[in-house]
Amino acid sequence: MIEISGISKSFQREQAVKELSLTIHNASVFGLLGSNGAGKTTLLKLMAGIMKPDEGSILMEGQPVYENLVNKGRLIFVPDAPHFFPQTSLRQMADYYRSVYPGWSEERYKQLSQVFQLDEKRKLHRFSKGMQRQASFWLALSCMPEVLILDEPIDGLDPIMRRQIKNLMFQESAERGMTAVISSHNLREIEDLCDHVGMMHQGRLIIDKDLDVMKADTHKVQTAFCSADGEPELPGNLRILHSESRGSVRVYIVKGERGEIEETFRRLNPLVLDLLPLTLEEIFFYEMGDAGYEVQPILL
Numbered sequence: 001m002i003e004i005s006g007i008s009k010s011f012q013r014e015q016a017v018k019e020l021s022l023t024i025h026n027a028s029v030f031g032l033l034g035s036n037g038a039g040k041t042t043l044l045k046l047m048a049g050i051m052k053p054d055e056g057s058i059l060m061e062g063q064p065v066y067e068n069l070v071n072k073g074r075l076i077f078v079p080d081a082p083h084f085f086p087q088t089s090l091r092q093m094a095d096y097y098r099s100v101y102p103g104w105s106e107e108r109y110k111q112l113s114q115v116f117q118l119d120e121k122r123k124l125h126r127f128s129k130g131m132q133r134q135a136s137f138w139l140a141l142s143c144m145p146e147v148l149i150l151d152e153p154i155d156g157l158d159p160i161m162r163r164q165i166k167n168l169m170f171q172e173s174a175e176r177g178m179t180a181v182i183s184s185h186n187l188r189e190i191e192d193l194c195d196h197v198g199m200m201h202q203g204r205l206i207i208d209k210d211l212d213v214m215k216a217d218t219h220k221v222q223t224a225f226c227s228a229d230g231e232p233e234l235p236g237n238l239r240i241l242h243s244e245s246r247g248s249v250r251v252y253i254v255k256g257e258r259g260e261i262e263e264t265f266r267r268l269n270p271l272v273l274d275l276l277p278l279t280l281e282e283i284f285f286y287e288m289g290d291a292g293y294e295v296q297p298i299l300l
């Protein structure tokens, strides 16, 4: 378990992370969203023990991460721009990882050659951007990390490799109980991969929710009423985040339990009544508005 309590981090006069608290449970896949400059990379580096918070604490299995070799050996941070030693081949880089990470598995490294199919003898700087990213995943997963921290990992990968990486992440999480923390600007990617989602804005964590709970809690209601009766007054107990008319159809975004919402609308004798699921993008859009944030500058 990763327990983050009241951390802040400033660069000169810029406060990148502000009084942020968060718990990430073992074997979960946590998606971190937010606008450019929201503080995601800073938070990930703090979690990985690359930087020390100015205030607050970050504990992994009850122990600090910063300057703690045991915890650092349990986690791998994959940055948005892969970092390799100059003039090294993938095999040489693998030798280095083997010497540093106690969990390194030669067997896993060999297995993963079936997925990545990169030339191990070739110098890494000669690889394309996407191939370098594949090499980072190959090395990171061969270390059998308990925690994998990924900064915008999927960008630059082709669709087949994206799927392969997603499958590997599911496999590592389900079979070995690996915890993953993934920052991304891609809501669909996060929706596919993650079971828990956080959103940062100006250094703060403004949403921290289970994806299933979030989905089960917000509904799109499409309804139409007999025009002769006019539009009925909705009961005050309905928590409506948004409403709009599309011709004769009225669309409501409503928070609450599906059965209760349906029952409430049925009592108004609608001609049409449909309850539809929302995408993560839609849920965020309305949740952020509900939380009083200007949605446009936050969602990309």
Ligand SMILES: Nc1ncnc2c1ncn2[C@@H]1O[C@H](COP(=O)(O)OP(=O)(O)OP(=O)(O)O)[C@@H](O)[C@H]1O
Binding pocket: 011, 012, 014, 015, 016, 034, 035, 036, 037, 038, 039, 040, 041, 042, 043
């Ligand atoms: N090494 C640094 N020195 C000075 N300021 C920094 C440094 N690293 C980050 N910052 C500042 O901290 C803030 C948060 O940056 P961070 O890279 O964490 O954001 P981000 O959410 O990852 O952004 P993006 O989505 O654009 O990658 C920004 O205002 C940035 O300018």
